[in-house]
Structures are given as structure tokens and as C-alpha cells.
Amino acid sequence: MARQLVWFRSDLRIHDNSALAAAAAKGPVVAVFLHSPEQWRAHGHGPNKLDFWARGVSALKQSLEGLNIPLLYCDIDTYDQAPRVLLEIARRHSIERLHFNREYPLNEARRDQAVIDAFEQAGLAVDGYHDSVAFAPGSLRTGKGSFYTVFTPFAKAWHKQLGDGQLELRDPPPPQARLPLASDPLPAVSPQQEIAVAIDSWPAGEDAAADRLARFLRFRARHYRTQRDFPALHGTSELSPYLALGMLSHRQCLQAVLSENGGTLAEGDAGLVAWVNELVWREFYQHIVVGFPRVCRYQPFQEHTGALPWRDDEAGFKAWCEGRTGYPLVDAGMRQLVATGWMHNRLRMVTAMFLSKHLLIDWRRGEAFFLHHQVDGEFAANNGGWQWAASTGTDAAPYFRIFNPTTQSTRFDGDGEFIARWVPELAHLPSKARHAPTAEQRGDAYPAPIVDHKAARLRALEAFKSLD
Numbered sequence: 140m141a142r143q144l145v146w147f148r149s150d151l152r153i154h155d156n157s158a159l160a161a162a163a164a165k166g167p168v169v170a171v172f173l174h175s176p177e178q179w180r181a182h183g184h185g186p187n188k189l190d191f192w193a194r195g196v197s198a199l200k201q202s203l204e205g206l207n208i209p210l211l212y213c214d215i216d217t218y219d220q221a222p223r224v225l226l227e228i229a230r231r232h233s234i235e236r237l238h239f240n241r242e243y244p245l246n247e248a249r250r251d252q253a254v255i256d257a258f259e260q261a262g263l264a265v266d267g268y269h270d271s272v273a274f275a276p277g278s279l280r281t282g283k284g285s286f287y288t289v290f291t292p293f294a295k296a297w298h299k300q301l302g303d304g305q306l307e308l309r310d311p312p313p314p315q316a317r318l319p320l321a322s323d324p325l326p327a328v329s330p331q332q333e334i335a336v337a338i339d340s341w342p343a344g345e346d347a348a349a350d351r352l353a354r355f356l357r358f359r360a361r362h363y364r365t366q367r368d369f370p371a372l373h374g375t376s377e378l379s380p381y382l383a384l385g386m387l388s389h390r391q392c393l394q395a396v397l398s399e400n401g402g403t404l405a406e407g408d409a410g411l412v413a414w415v416n417e418l419v420w421r422e423f424y425q426h427i428v429v430g431f432p433r434v435c436r437y438q439p440f441q442e443h444t445g446a447l448p449w450r451d452d453e454a455g456f457k458a459w460c461e462g463r464t465g466y467p468l469v470d471a472g473m474r475q476l477v478a479t480g481w482m483h484n485r486l487r488m489v490t491a492m493f494l495s496k497h498l499l500i501d502w503r504r505g506e507a508f509f510l511h512h513q514v515d516g517e518f519a520a521n522n523g524g525w526q527w528a529a530s531t532g533t534d535a536a537p538y539f540r541i542f543n544p545t546t547q548s549t550r551f552d553g554d555g556e557f558i559a560r561w562v563p564e565l566a567h568l569p570s571k572a573r574h575a576p577t578a579e580q581r582g583d584a585y586p587a588p589i590v591d592h593k594a595a596r597l598r599a600l601e602a603f604k605s606l607d
Contacts (some may be wrong), residue, residue, distance in 0.1 A: 140166035141235030142318075146225065146445035147172045147210075147252075150240045150270060150385035151195040152345040153202045157264050157268035158238040163312030169232055169320065171211040172196055172201055173224065178217045182246070182518070186333040186509035187480035188383075191343055193328045195384050198344025200322060206314045212323040220252035224563035229263055232320065237263065240270035240385070244518045245435035260291045266542040271389065272422045273297065273305045286430030288440075288533050294419045306390055306397070336480040336514050340378055349391075350383035350387070355577035356395055363410035370472070370483040372557040376414065379515035380481070382421065389418055424523035427533055434522055437503055439531035443606055447531070449501040457493050458589050460508060462562070465588035467573055468548035469493045469562035478561075480514035489547050491528035496541045497595040499602055502529035529532075530603070541596050548574040 143162035150156055162168050163566055174196075176189060188350065199211045225237065237258055241251060246313040251267060258265045268276040279296050287293035309547045355376045357403055361368070366374030381387040393404060394416055400407040404415045428445050439445050455464075462477070463468035472486030482490070487509070495502040526532025530540060552558055555573030559566035564584040565573045572580055581587065 142166055142233055143168050144225070144229055144234040144237045145230070146237060146239040147196075147199060148239065148242060149383065149386075149448045151192075151287070152200045152348075152386055152388070153199070153206065154345060154349075155388045155391050156240070156385075157312075158266075158272035160309035161266060161268065161326065162236070162238040163315070167315050167318055168206075168208045168312070169211065169228075169234065169318065170208050170223070171213065171228055172199075173213050174220055174326075175215045175218065175221075178215075183216075183507050183510040185513070186515055187336045187512060187514040188329060188380075188516045190334050190336055190512050191341055193326075194338070194343035195386055197325055197328070198346070198386075199271065200325060202345065204322065206312060207317045208315065209318060209320045209322045212325055218246060219253075220237045221250055222254045225254055225384055226257055226263075227262055228484060229258070229261075231545045235264065237265045239265075239267055241267045242271075243276055243428050245428070245432045248429070252521065255503065261269055271385065272291065272425050273389065273393075274422070274426075276426040279426065286426060288427075288431075290420060290423050290533065293423050293426070294416065296505070296510065297419050297422070301388075301404070306393055308390055308394060333476055334480075335512070337588045338422050340395045340479065341481075341514055345381075345386045348378065348387035351378060352376075352387060352392065352395060353379065356399055360396075360399065360414060361408055361410040364413040365410070367413070368485045368551050370475075370486055371552055371554075371560070375484060377481070379517075379520075383517040383520075388421070392418055420523075421520055423533075424519040427523060428519045434526070434532075435518070439529075440526050440533050441531050444529075444531040444603075446606055448499075448602055448605065450499045452498055452500055455498045455589055456494075456504060457587070458502055459498065459500075459505075463586050464493065464590075465584075465586045466544040467562050467565055467576070468550075469544050469554060469559045471552075474561045476509070476512050480512055481512075482509075485547075485551055487524060488528055489542055489544055491525050492540075493544055494540045495525075495529035496599040497544070497590050497592065499595075499599055502531060523583060539600060541599060543592055547577045 143166045145159050145168055149578060153159060164314045179426045203210050211228060211561045215221060215224055229237065250343045255265045279293065281287055359374060362374060366372045379389060394413050396404055405412065432439055434440050458464050459473065462473035464470055469490050472482050476482040491505055494500050494505040506521060510521050523532060527534050530538040554570040558573045565576060568576060568580055576585065578587065
């Protein structure tokens with residue numbers, strides 16, 4: 140049987156991996172990973188994700204060794220080099236066919252097409268798989284035949300058309316006969332001063348992901364709907380880094396829900412249904428980057444908002460980045476991100492809306508800041524979330540959605556527990572005073588609000604109205 144080459148990217152697992160399962164069914168497998176940090180940094184990924192990525196590849200190598208599958212490791216500067224390097228590997232090791240799981244942002248899609256073209260011109264076969272989504276982007280359409288642009292009807296269609304085949308798990312292949320080919324050594328993961336991610340907080344690999352999924356389902360999933368918005372609680376799944384790099388598949392998550400929820404995804408336990416909804420949101424944004432590639436070109440989804448008069452406010456942007464805006468919940472969220480590489484989802488919305496609405500600073504600056512710090516940085520989800528908050532994206536709600544950060548604080552961190560954890564300057568205050576401390580309570584340790592909420596809201600409304 141002819142050798143098969145599996146190109147791993149953001150699918151760092153052997154369980155439920157479409158490309159690996161298909162390749163192993165055709166012949167002995169050789170695996171390859173192309174390390175392209177310059178390209179990833181150019182795309183905005185920072186040291187937290189790159190470190191997690193490197194540790195994930197190391198864990199993948201161990202899993203592959205248990206299957207006698209050698210992992211080749213090649214450094215490339217940019218995606219442009221991928222066709223040549225992969226072809227050289229294929230020729231050197233007598234590869235018949237290349238297998239990979241598709242990625243959807245524009246640059247990745249172009250890279251993959253260039254690889255397909257190069258292999259076909261060389262007379263070699265290539266198979267790409269829609270592994271990270273239940274529906275290939277473009278296969279779910281409105282009645283008019285267009286891509287969905289609003290989440291709710293997309294989700295309804297997703298649930299309605301979902302079949303058992305789309306949820307079927309791919310078993311890992313059995314160990315193959317050893318090939319006369321050794322795995323390449325991996326470079327040591329050297330600690331960098333910039334890395335905020337603690338290894339014990341984010342252990343890499345599919346075993347760690349499976350363990351985290353099991354603990355979430357056992358202890359927190361049924362409370363997800365009622366607790367997910369409260370950052371002081373341990374109420375979210377914290378699985379986003381593992382989904383972003385494919386150490387866990389969406390099918391594994393959905394099958395786990397089916398087992399816990401009487402065989403249904405859309406009904407039953409409210410917590411489980413709410414979490415499934417978040418997984419569908421993730422897929423929705425994957426479809427958007429294919430159907431509307433302008434979002435991959437730094438353009439707003441709502442094209443008319445490209446004329447918004449964003450403010451040039453370096454001092455305000457710096458205060459936001461450093462968690463010194465004078466709004467305690469905003470500052471707590473920003474400090475959590477910088478210190479840990481992760482931010483609670485409710486606070487992602489609050490902080491993003493503060494930058495884009497209260498400060499009227501271009502959402503793309505915030506999108507880039509988030510992506511640089513996130514251990515779970517993923518273009519489609521990050522871009523979609525930021526454009527939602529800035530009212531430039533795919534949502535039916537109009538521009539006058541503007542969170543009051545103090546109201547958000549009292550509602551979702553009522554006792555100021557999360558604020559006290561991340562803004563220790565205010566920890567000595569009575570819990571109710573932590574949301575909007577007076578000048579006397581702030582003293583010199585904590586700044587006054589850099590903008591008045593009512594005035595900022597009116598300014599944002601006027602800016603959007605100017606587009607009419």
C-alpha cells in the first residue's frame with residue numbers, strides 16, 4: 140500500500156481526526172507539521188498561543204509515536220513556501236496522496252489551494268476535509284441561496300439539517316507497521332519573558348483537552364446557562380484554546396452533550412443547550428470568513444460602517460490596554476487577559492464595546508491586541524466577536540447597543556469579587572463600592588474614569604447616525 144502524508148495544522152489530535160482516519164485507511168501514514176512562526180506573528184498571534192501551539196505539537200508527536208507514525212517537522216518562513224516543502228517531502232518519501240483538514244480564513248484557504256494545485260500538477264493526489272465544522276461553509280444557505288448573515292436563522296438551519304453522519308466520531312487508527320523513517324526532533328520550547336500562560340493552567344494536548352471536557356460536563360455544564368456570565372465563578376468550559384488548535388473536536392463536544400442530554404442538542408438541559416449554542420456560534424463565524432472574505436482583509440462586515448469616524452486617542456488606547464480606564468470591571472478584564480492569556484467571555488464583550496463605543500477607537504486595534512495576547516486566539520471567532528461588539532458585524536441588533544460598564548459590573552460581579560482579584564487597589568473597599576468608587580475611595584491608587592458614560596454613549600450614537 141502506498142504511503143499517505145497527513146499535514147497537521149490546527150488539528151493536533153489523533154482521535155476524531157478526519158484527515159488521519161482517511162489516510163490510515165489507504166496506507167501507511169507519514170505526518171508532517173510546518174512550523175511558520177513568522178507567518179503566524181504576521182497574522183497577529185502572540186507568544187501565548189505560539190507557546191501553547193508548540194506544546195501541542197509535542198503532545199501530538201507522543202500520540203503519533205504510539206501509532207508508529209513518524210512526525211516530520213519543517214520550518215518555513217511564510218505560507219508561500221508550503222507547496223514546495225510538502226512536494227519535496229512527498230517525493231523524498233514516496234508519498235501517493237496528501238491529506239489535510241481545511242482551514243477557512245483567506246490566507247489559509249489560499250495556501251491550501253496553492254498546495255492542491257502544486258500536487259495536482261505533479262501528478263499527486265490531495266484530499267481536504269471539512270473537519271472543524273459540521274457543515275462545509277456554503278452548504279448551509281438561506282431560502283434565497285445566500286450565506287446566512289444573522290446567527291439565529293443559521294442556528295435553526297444548523298439544528299434542522301444536522302444528521303448522524305455529521306456527528307460520527309473517527310476512531311484513531313491502530314498502530315501501523317514501523318516505517319524505516321524516524322521522527323524529526325522538535326525544538327525545545329524555551330521560556331519567553333512575554334509568555335503569560337502557566338503550563339499548569341493550560342496543559343497542552345488532547346488528553347488534557349479530554350480531561351477538561353469531562354470535568355466541565357461533570358461539574359459545571361448543567362449550570363452553564365446561569366453561571367457563564369459571572370467572571371468570579373468557574374462557570375465556563377475553558378475549552379476554547381483546545382478547540383482553536385484542534386486538540387479537541389466539535390464532534391467530541393457534541394457527542395458528549397448527546398450522552399448527557401438524552402440524545403438531543405436543541406432541547407433538554409438548559410445549560411447543555413446553551414453551551415451547544417456557543418459551539419454553533421463558533422461555526423457560524425467560520426462560515427462568515429468564507430462567504431464574506433472582506434472580513435479577512437481588515438474590512439467591516441457591514442460595509443457602510445467603513446466610514447465611521449474613529450478617534451485617534453493614544454492615551455485612551457494605552458489606558459484600555461493597561462487596565463487603567465477608571466471603570467473597574469473593564470480594567471479587571473483587561474488585566475486578566477494580559478496576565479493569563481485568557482479573558483472571561485462576558486468581559487470580552489464588555490471590554491470590546493468599551494473600546495469601540497465609549498472611546499470610539501477603531502475595533503481593529505482591539506481585535507489585534509486581543510489576538511496577540513490570547514492563548515485561544517482564533518481569527519474567525521475573534522473577528523466575529525469584535526465586530527459584534529462594535530456593531531460593524533453580523534448581528535441584527537443596531538448600533539445603539541452600548542453596554543453601561545458599571546451596570547454590567549453590578550449585575551455580573553455583584554460583590555465585586557472579580558474586581559477585587561484583578562484590581563487590588565479597590566479590594567479594601569466595601570463590595571458595593573468597588574463598581575464605581577468615588578474620588579475619595581480611589582485616592583491616588585486608582586484612576587478616575589477616562590470618559591463619562593452618558594457623554595460617550597451620545598458621541599457613539601452621533602458617530603453612527605452620521606453614516607445615514
